[in-house]
Amino acid sequence: MRLIKRLLDTVTKPLPEHMGARLREAAQVDSGGYDPWGLHPETAERTLRSMRWVYEKYFRVRTFGIENVPTGRVMLVPNHSGQLPLDAMMVAMAMTFAADPPRIVRGMVERWVPSLPFISTLFNRCGSVTGDPRNCTALLERDQPILVFPEGVRGSGKTYWNRYTLQRFGTGFLRIALETKTPIVPIGVVGAEETYPAIYNFEWLAKLLAIPYVPITPTWPLLGPLGAIPLPVQIDIHFGEPILFEGDPDAPDHEIQAQVDEVQSKIQRLLDEGVAARKGLSMLKLLPGGRP
């Protein structure tokens, strides 16, 4: 462990000390260095740092409007795509490396994740928590930045033909935002939708294996493990202006839905504008389906 840590510190530069200190302070850890959910800012910072080349060199991530993210409690709501949660990772890294002050985002993960060895522990140390509304509310009350994908697996599991088309949003996130008076920042992640261009989803196999989806991409499972390498698409993250909703968190669904639609249309606009603004014509753009 110690060796890995030392190796990492020589390969990738640690954050400047004052930024690291702000990161730890915002995380509100106990004397043991952890928060009750298991976040360990040092591990989180080190993990994100070890992936920095993926962020900077592989996906060449650019952020737009990151200054829109308010300090204090906030709910980050991006579009979800790309089979594996690379988009979540890139948003988390943007918030650590490009935001001022740097923040560790608290991702809401699927409820089956805690059963996975190693991954569950690493996710916890890096700030992710089980996607339970009570976790979400409690973290917002501690002024943590929450990262939530209201599309869930409907978004991440979609095929390539549906790229940049938002899937149905749940309403839970908006009720929590109303209850805790949390501003919502809509985010359009452009590029992650093309990292794993899924052609087909084996729904019956997914059901059999009790996992959310089993995608087929041009390289997966054809090339085996190599096929799991994402395509090096440039990723642009567009942060919208925060929206602070008011209203009754216990209003019936059709009333909440109007506000959810507003968030959804904001994200869709960020996506449409973001896709249109991309320079060059990637080969993938020529494929049918999707928006623009």
Add this chain to the structure above:
Amino acid sequence: MSRTILITGVSGSLARVVTELLSPGNKIVGVDVRPLPPGRPFEGEFHCVRYTQRKMTEIFRSHRPDVVIHLGRIRGTQVQSSSYRYNQNVLGTQNLLDLSLKHGAKRVVVMSTYHVYGAHQHNHVGITEDHPLRASQIFPQLADAVELDHTATSYLWRYRRLETVVLRPCNIVGPSLNNMISRLLRARAVPRLLGYDPMMQMLHERDAARAICLAVDSERWGIYNVAGEGAVPWSKAIEYAGARAAPIPHFMAYPLVGSLSALNLLFPKHLMDYFRYPTVISDKAFRDDFGYSPQYDAVDTLRSVGASAAWHA
């Protein structure tokens, strides 16, 4: 004001700390199914008795305790039959509560455990007292602990003249404790599940004893979680206790612990999941209602346990 306090499970190591705090100014009557450990000083009267026996009634008749502290839950081991545990924990608790009602006890403090919530992968952090007691569904071996808790809470609601406090503490550890978790932390090498590292709360024995005293002295009643300050992952807990972690893959650990616990070694198999999934409770209600604040944080607590390990000396 001198009170007569009946303490069950008095041969246990936590009861020793509690008795030390309560014996000045109070008359202590201690009962346990086990004899007192040899050489243990005990200021008060001691009876070795099963909580379901007729002799228990006689103790209530002759002492008429004002307060009953029920620390006598029998912890599960694989060698004890489940019917023995059921009899002692469920029927025994019911008998104690009935006798308390009949003989005019004013308050009862029942020590339950956070285990009743169950270690489950869906657990959120900060479990409050109204959370369902899932343990009996996940681990049928813990059914007696859950039913003990249910018995106490049903008396709490039904018989208001008996002020009942049910405490659900997290892991209680300390230098003088001899419970499963303290023994585990005092070992040289402590098992942990490879790839899993749940957050754990540690309550120092002194804080636990103080919490019991607060429950005895207050006039409030209800069900309360009790935790220490902060939480640490199990691997860190082992490190702070000064031991070395021995990681075991979980698919091997279940049969291994199962066969060891059949020999009454290590800990019962059904407690394994508490080392796999977090069960982090919130004691906000106890802090608010009883003015409780722990004096030891998780790190101090664990260091104190480690320092008491025989192999350190």
